[in-house]
Amino acid sequence: MVSYGAGTNSTALLVEMVRRGEPVDAILFADTGGERPGTYAYAEMFSAWLVARGYPAIIKIKKGGIPETLEQNCLRNATLPSLAFGRKACSHKYKIEPQDKWANNWPPARAAWTAGQKVVKLIGYDIDEPHRAAIPESEKFVYRYPLLEWGWGRDECVRAIAAAGLPQPGKSSCFFCPSMTKGEILQLRKEHPDLLIRALNIESTAKEAGNLQTVNGLGRRLNWGEFIELVDEAEANDPTAFFLRQQDFPNPPQCGACYDGASDDDEQEAA
Numbered sequence: 432m433v434s435y436g437a438g439t440n441s442t443a444l445l446v447e448m449v450r451r452g453e454p455v456d457a458i459l460f461a462d463t464g465g466e467r468p469g470t471y472a473y474a475e476m477f478s479a480w481l482v483a484r485g486y487p488a489i490i491k492i493k494k495g496g497i498p499e500t501l502e503q504n505c506l507r508n509a510t511l512p513s514l515a516f517g518r519k520a521c522s523h524k525y526k527i528e529p530q531d532k533w534a535n536n537w538p539p540a541r542a543a544w545t546a547g548q549k550v551v552k553l554i555g556y557d558i559d560e561p562h563r564a565a566i567p568e569s570e571k572f573v574y575r576y577p578l579l580e581w582g583w584g585r586d587e588c589v590r591a592i593a594a595a596g597l598p599q600p601g602k603s604s605c606f607f608c609p610s611m612t613k614g615e616i617l618q619l620r621k622e623h624p625d626l627l628i629r630a631l632n633i634e635s636t637a638k639e640a641g642n643l644q645t646v647n648g649l650g651r652r653l654n655w656g657e658f659i660e661l662v663d664e665a666e667a668n669d670p671t672a673f674f675l676r677q678q679d680f681p682n683p684p685q686c687g688a689c690y691d692g693a694s695d696d697d698e699q700e701a702a
């Protein structure tokens with residue numbers, strides 16, 4: 432089964448699996464409810480592309496339990512995605528666990544486990560980040576990293592997608608992901624101002640509830656609202672000042688937890 436994140440790596444992984452004629456039994460896209468519209472559209476288009484080539488359609492799965500998106504969960508609890516606090520619970524709860532639960536009810540997986548075999552999970556880590564490709568084998572799953580096997584980095588992935596005649600997927604992550612860079616936040620502001628307002632609402636709701644005592648905001652040390660205010664102010668006065676003052680803001684926490692829909696480890700973690 433393939434963990435599909437609707438980003439460049441996992442799209443290239445599948446494109447090359449198709450080109451090589453390697454079989455794939457299931458393709459799972461764990462939806463936090465917070466992807467950008469273009470990501471959902473891309474996954475739908477790519478699913479049709481796969482089906483037309485005899486491969487399974489992409490299955491969109493969601494977290495079980497209370498039917499709410501990660502955004503709704505943050506607002507209900509007046510908190511931020513856990514990555515802002517240096518943890519990975521958001522990706523575990525909304526991406527890893529739904530995939531594992533889905534597999535628990537997938538007849539081929541059950542048959543494999545009954546026969547003493549393991550399900551192979553394909554994950555799109557590439558040669559630029561080999562340290563991530565070390566998920567420990569579990570009782571049920573063993574992990575395979577085709578891009579590493581092929582010696583592919585980001586450039587090869589982009590070329591493979593283009594060679595297949597497909598458009599490149601855009602940024603794939605929650606629109607309020609703490610790992611977003613300042614450039615990505617500004618891109619969100621430009622392309623999806625409505626989503627930026629929703630992201631800022633998550634941040635301000637947590638702040639008003641007094642739940643930002645250990646971090647400044649969505650970007651951990653970076654408060655997105657303050658950053659946007661500064662940009663607005665600078666743009667109104669002197670655009671150059673904005674570029675000079677970007678250095679005042681620290682880099683975001685590295686996602687690590689979510690990488691094109693997968694996790695850099697499969698360990699379960701408390702919220």
Ligand code: SF4
Pocket residue numbers: 463465501512513514521522525526604605607608609610686688689
């Ligand atoms: S994309 Fe970011 S906010 Fe969304 S689940 Fe992954 S780490 Fe959490």
